[in-house]
Ligand SMILES: [Ca+2]
């Protein structure tokens with residue numbers, strides 16, 4: 595699904611597209627993605643507001659860590675403003691047309707106030723759930739048509 599629709603789906607779960615803070619989180623994420631069948635996953639990074647100025651959608655911050663594929667981002671066709679992780683390119687990041695239908699990863703920040711939301715995500719049938727205590731967030735991987743219960 596498109597980047598905007600993917601983000602809206604995350605927000606329905608009181609989450610947002612994933613914000614990758616550092617190399618540890620990125621490695622954790624790509625290691626898990628490599629166990630899934632999906633090829634391409636949106637992350638919450640876009641330069642739609644200003645070309646070349648990539649920001650995370652959840653807090654509008656600029657990137658402190660990145661893992662772009664070589665020669666990326668290239669703003670291909672002058673219309674690539676959204677970022678995905680691409681299995682075919684060794685799970686590196688690439689900018690892509692935001693309307694491209696791909697899978698996506700939501701992130702729910704964990705805190706006391708949001709425990710109810712976490713429970714809701716954990717029971718959603720449309721997501722594969724992954725809870726990683728050490729990073730203090732919940733990652734939800736859209737997978738169609740099948741969902742797999744995942745516990746860690
Ligand atoms: Ca761009």
Ligand SMILES: [Ca+2]
Nearest residue numbers: 668670688689
């Ligand atoms: Ca690109």
